Amino acid sequence: MSTREIPLFIDGPDGPLEALHLDTPDAVGVALICHPHPLFAGTMQNKVVATLQRIARDSGYATLRFNFRGVGQSSGTYADGRGEIDDALAIARWLGDKHPGLPLTLMGFSFGSCVAGNAAARLEGQGIALRHLFMLAPPVERFEVDLPRQCPITVVQPEDDEVVTPARVYAWSDSLTLPHELLRVPECSHFFHGKLIELKDLLQPRLAPAGVAG
Template sequence: MNSKTVKQLTPGPAGALECALDRPDGEPRGVAVICHPHPQQGGTMDNKVVQTLARAFLQLGYRTVRFNFRGVAASEGAWDEGQGEIDDALAVIAAHRDPALPLALAGFSFGGYVASQAAARLPDDAKVERLVLVGPSTQKQKVAPVPEETLVIHGESDDIVPLSATLDWARPQSLPVVVIPGVGHFFHGQLALLKNLVVRSWHR
């Protein structure tokens, strides 16, 4: 993401997982783990939306951890239909979280599904401070119910995950969804707005 990004391998359930770590200036206020889009559709930790989320968390003072799911780039293993990928996220969380600091968890598209499921599986004494789901894959995957303070952002013109699918998922939870008018799945031309929405939501 920048010249200070540190790459390292973290042990995972199907082999080593490639991670990219960024530290804020000064002492971190928390740790943020960010999950990338669908591995079989070109998703990696270097996706622009994923990097935008990492920049938002860095600005907020979090130490950020992006990682490649099993079978992507330098991560070992093979695609596991979305189940093993949740285990990957839990392994990265376990390896990189600091018990003394809050944990934030974020995901884009398929990564939003993984983040929701990983958050739901954390023990009660180790829950996330907050979830951020961007264009979560609510149509093809079973996105878990999420805490009421979860930030969900979706493009009005998303042609990969219809906005209606995310509203159908959010409605039974009475969960607000931030809709960006005229924006598609990959937030082309609106990444700065996406970053600002995350930062502003934390300040509120």
């Protein structure tokens, strides 16, 4: 089985979006991965995003990571998160057409986690069932997040995060009235330096379909 992602462009609301797609034979699901903040060098090549892609790939998922508008070769300009949510929704629609019948999982890191959360809520509102939402180091102190109500939610927060304030994420988690899990990663910085293997060990069992060992 080839593990090589195929570069392509997908029509977005503000022009073509640059993406990398892995079409896994007999996939158990599809993972859509959102990258960190476009104004702070965030791209789909970010090492945490690349790690999420590999974790999903190794768990049997077809995957897609992409550059938000204005990043890399994607058209458009940064749109304060609102436009980036629309970008993610356009990618999700493309994935739904490409992989009909496969459940969708959304994964995001930093800014991308807030985009993924809001996109998941909108997709659920459109009647699209989701398998899981993963939010890594979400900057909830700077971005409002609406969350889906029906799919499992996993929040992963580095305890030594120098970009996102961990206490704000913990307080936000405590304030949520919907079921979710919060995983704290000790001695871990925002970019998961030296902790990517631990991240894989946390996420892989949660990516396994129900009834399948991780």
